[in-house]
Amino acid sequence: MxxxxxxxxxxxxxxxxxxxxxxxxxxxxxxxxIAAAGLTVILLLxxxxxxxxxxxxxxxxxxxxxxxxxxxxxxxxxxxILVLLMAFDFRKILARFTCGDxxxxxxxxxFCLPVFACAGLMWMASAKDLxxxxxxxxxxxxxxxxxxxxxxxxxxxxxxxVKYLILGGLSTGFLVYGIAxxxxxxxxxxxxxxxxxxxxQDLNLSFLLFGLALMIIALGFKIGAVPMQLxxxxxxxxxxxxxxxxLSVASKAAGFIVMWKILNxxxxxxxxxxxxxxxxxxxxxGATLLYGNLGAIKxxxxxxxxxxxxxxxxxxxxxxxxxxxxxxxxxxLATYLVMTFSAFFILALVRNQEDSxxxxxxxxxxxxxxxxxxxxxITMAAMAGIPLxxxxxxxxxxxxxxxxxxxxxxxxxxxxxxxxCVAAGFYYYLKVVKAMYxxxxxxxxxxxxxxxxxxxxxxxxxxxxxxxxxxxxxxxLLGQ
Amino acid sequence: MLFTLILLPLLAAxxxxxxxxxxxxxxxxxxxxxxxxxxxxxxxxxxxxxTGFQVLADPEINLSLGFHSSGASAVMLLLSVLITLAxxxxxxxxxxxxxxxxxxxxxxxxxxxxxxLSTDVFFxxxxxxxxxxxxxxxxGILGRGERKQVAWKIxxxxxFGSIVLLAGLLLATYHAGSFAMADLAxxxxxxxxxxxxxxxxxxxxxxxxxxxxxxxxxxxxxASAPAPVSMLHAGVLKKxxxxxxxxxxxxxxxxxxxxxxxxLCSLLLGNIIWVGLVTINxxxxxxxxxxxxxxxxxxxxxxxxxxxxxxxxxxxxxxxVLLMFAHGISIALLFSLSSVVEEKTxxxxxxxxxxxxxxAPALAFIFGLAxxxxxxxxxxxxxxxxxxxxxxxxxxxxxxxxxxxxxITTIIALWGVVISAVYVLRAYRDCFQGPLVKSTEDASDLxxxxxxxxxxxxxxxxxxxxxxxxxxxxLPQQ
Numbered sequence: 001m002x003x004x005x006x007x008x009x010x011x012x013x014x015x016x017x018x019x020x021x022x023x024x025x026x027x028x029x030x031x032x033x034i035a036a037a038g039l040t041v042i043l044l045l046x047x048x049x050x051x052x053x054x055x056x057x058x059x060x061x062x063x064x065x066x067x068x069x070x071x072x073x074x075x076x077x078x079x080x081i082l083v084l085l086m087a088f089d090f091r092k093i094l095a096r097f098t099c100g101d102x103x104x105x106x107x108x109x110x111f112c113l114p115v116f117a118c119a120g121l122m123w124m125a126s127a128k129d130l131x132x133x134x135x136x137x138x139x140x141x142x143x144x145x146x147x148x149x150x151x152x153x154x155x156x157x158x159x160x161x162v163k164y165l166i167l168g169g170l171s172t173g174f175l176v177y178g179i180a181x182x183x184x185x186x187x188x189x190x191x192x193x194x195x196x197x198x199x200x201q202d203l204n205l206s207f208l209l210f211g212l213a214l215m216i217i218a219l220g221f222k223i224g225a226v227p228m229q230l231x232x233x234x235x236x237x238x239x240x241x242x243x244x245x246x247l248s249v250a251s252k253a254a255g256f257i258v259m260w261k262i263l264n265x266x267x268x269x270x271x272x273x274x275x276x277x278x279x280x281x282x283x284x285x286g287a288t289l290l291y292g293n294l295g296a297i298k299x300x301x302x303x304x305x306x307x308x309x310x311x312x313x314x315x316x317x318x319x320x321x322x323x324x325x326x327x328x329x330x331x332x333l334a335t336y337l338v339m340t341f342s343a344f345f346i347l348a349l350v351r352n353q354e355d356s357x358x359x360x361x362x363x364x365x366x367x368x369x370x371x372x373x374x375x376x377x378i379t380m381a382a383m384a385g386i387p388l389x390x391x392x393x394x395x396x397x398x399x400x401x402x403x404x405x406x407x408x409x410x411x412x413x414x415x416x417x418x419x420x421c422v423a424a425g426f427y428y429y430l431k432v433v434k435a436m437y438x439x440x441x442x443x444x445x446x447x448x449x450x451x452x453x454x455x456x457x458x459x460x461x462x463x464x465x466x467x468x469x470x471x472x473x474x475x476x477l478l479g480q
Numbered sequence: 481m482l483f484t485l486i487l488l489p490l491l492a493a494x495x496x497x498x499x500x501x502x503x504x505x506x507x508x509x510x511x512x513x514x515x516x517x518x519x520x521x522x523x524x525x526x527x528x529x530x531t532g533f534q535v536l537a538d539p540e541i542n543l544s545l546g547f548h549s550s551g552a553s554a555v556m557l558l559l560s561v562l563i564t565l566a567x568x569x570x571x572x573x574x575x576x577x578x579x580x581x582x583x584x585x586x587x588x589x590x591x592x593x594x595x596x597l598s599t600d601v602f603f604x605x606x607x608x609x610x611x612x613x614x615x616x617x618x619x620g621i622l623g624r625g626e627r628k629q630v631a632w633k634i635x636x637x638x639x640f641g642s643i644v645l646l647a648g649l650l651l652a653t654y655h656a657g658s659f660a661m662a663d664l665a666x667x668x669x670x671x672x673x674x675x676x677x678x679x680x681x682x683x684x685x686x687x688x689x690x691x692x693x694x695x696x697x698x699x700x701x702x703a704s705a706p707a708p709v710s711m712l713h714a715g716v717l718k719k720x721x722x723x724x725x726x727x728x729x730x731x732x733x734x735x736x737x738x739x740x741x742x743x744l745c746s747l748l749l750g751n752i753i754w755v756g757l758v759t760i761n762x763x764x765x766x767x768x769x770x771x772x773x774x775x776x777x778x779x780x781x782x783x784x785x786x787x788x789x790x791x792x793x794x795x796x797x798x799x800x801v802l803l804m805f806a807h808g809i810s811i812a813l814l815f816s817l818s819s820v821v822e823e824k825t826x827x828x829x830x831x832x833x834x835x836x837x838x839x840a841p842a843l844a845f846i847f848g849l850a851x852x853x854x855x856x857x858x859x860x861x862x863x864x865x866x867x868x869x870x871x872x873x874x875x876x877x878x879x880x881x882x883x884x885x886x887x888i889t890t891i892i893a894l895w896g897v898v899i900s901a902v903y904v905l906r907a908y909r910d911c912f913q914g915p916l917v918k919s920t921e922d923a924s925d926l927x928x929x930x931x932x933x934x935x936x937x938x939x940x941x942x943x944x945x946x947x948x949x950x951x952x953x954x955l956p957q958q
Contacts, residue, residue: 387606426639438620
């Protein structure tokens, strides 16, 4: 099947699910399973899509399908499927804060909306024009406004929703305004034409840089980089856990592919903007790393810890963008997907049974459920970047990119900050491991793992170890 | 073949976690590993053992195992499998924690063997990290005393060391353009880069080896760790850093190492003299041996310093490797026996012990043997190593010339022999001789189970002491 049908298929599937939701009674949570199954079929169909195939002329200006697009579509599909599965096992808490009566009466849309978000993410991976990028990005963001605030009987969720909405709206404004300035100075929104426009003599560099700065700020919001990171801890904590995972992985991945696409022409060696954009990104990366890691150290809530850690990861990824190395960034995002989802599955499970997101809820887990504790240990080791886990390779490629980037290597200052931050990571990730094994359990009751979560966790932790030993397949997937 | 040496303990550990009988599986794996290791060790110089598997195309990284051409890896493999077997035998596992106890021991062993056999810098580093995680867990969960603080302290120290080390290794591989150790040896690295690499490696490896002043984690960690962990960590894992300095540091940045020679010499004297004096003041057996282990690292650093000062030094590297082996065996034996003493008498405070030799003659004998070995009594393995280190210090000095830095360091370092004789002999006298005291009245002798590993390691000390060629044969004469 041609790749561009996949997005249409996904949207149609989403509409079908909404209809299905409206016209059927009974357990709404099965929609999650249907949606996950449907997306799996689309995932399989995507494997048959030929690379670089002809795109109909009416959409060829907006749409391209190459190895990179395939990779990010895979990330979008896999993370949506995982979110739906997590939401299925998370449905009790969701129902408690949505319907109030523990029925599943009014939570059907919760399982349909991710499908639309997924369509937006897939579209974004293929977009090649500032306009189509903007439209796809908004499709995703608006879906997220709803999803973040979905637990309407929970004050935290509402607060998170409002924060996300206001800051998201602001960043949208920045983005459109930035696009307008860039269009005004270059005369095109087609990313492929920007290098030619950049080479023209009558370019007003300050107008262009002003537009670029606005766009970088807006993208900083999507990826959670300084100075637009302030929403992350609160929104992550307040949003329903599956949606936090979705925000943390898919939305961030989308933010980075968009950032790459937009900034790529401006970072090229002969672009007049290269030095300035590079400088902005380096400063952003350094500040993000420091903020994320220093903030994470004192957290006692696991969900907030993951929020800060996601800021920290954004710092590493920004180094990759600044070094002009999309392979390193993409690889990092793939490993980030695996370990972050693993962490959120664990968090959702513990939250479900202990009714708490605090790290204390993990006390004595090593005794109460050794399998879960082992999975958590591997996941945290991967997050910290310990070798033989997937997380190490992500950081490895970023450092390699930073050391070898041409023509400008990222300054030693940023590399040193990054190294210190890796060491800081050991401290706060291992705090969870410490709680599991060293602290006495608060109660002796063994934790039970629902079968879907169990299967997913085993798959994800196995993937962490396998990628940790043998990362080449992912590089091959990137077409390198 | 070499892969099986790593896979066997790993698979056994996973089997234990899945419910296989812990002790029997661990013993079978440790014994199996000795048998398996004996084949490649018989003919370690053969290139047939080298195997590899590419895990990444750019930069090229291989999961490749083999014996390093200097032969040090073969000796370290022998050390690892011997101590693994002894460690599985040693120590009393707390009720109900067999899974954790034995699987962690095997994980550490697999990490050690993997690190020493890796011929690719990446996996060399990675396997070492694999061994560290179960170490933290074991100390944190099953350690003694202030276990949580101790485990936390070593986590932070070793994480810091690892990160600095990683920076050094990445810089080295960046300049050499390859991760294969063989290519690192032939790399032409500019002098300025060599200085940076060497400094990073000295700090990084130095933290892992407890080089003064980064040593303060080591003694409390060994004192707190359960017996198998302190045996494997002090006996084997700590040699990772020394091995790394020999095969990576000296190969990729020989001039850089020479540049930092004054620093290295003053720090190693800190290990030998300062930590030596600290050791004399210890009141507990486990802390004393922990500190003595830190102190003895100084001698091995001395051999490395001699090599750095003069890369053509013929005996420095064999001296370092022989002493690493001897120290590994003797310190593992001492930690194992200290845990036996605690098990029999309930205390490790030296002033609460006395006359143990009357009640436990076998224990007293083997403890004495290990103690004498650790102070370098002739006829035991450490003597051969230490004497070679001191000879290495003077190997590049010609009579009539003024003394160089390494020679002066060697002369000061010789005082370490006196210091270690003081504390070991005094501890032995206080614990094993004299009249019986309250804690030793009901003590019993070593059981058969305790005798097997102790006699095995004791025999190794004797054999290597009398005939050091058995180890030196692995190290090709240049």
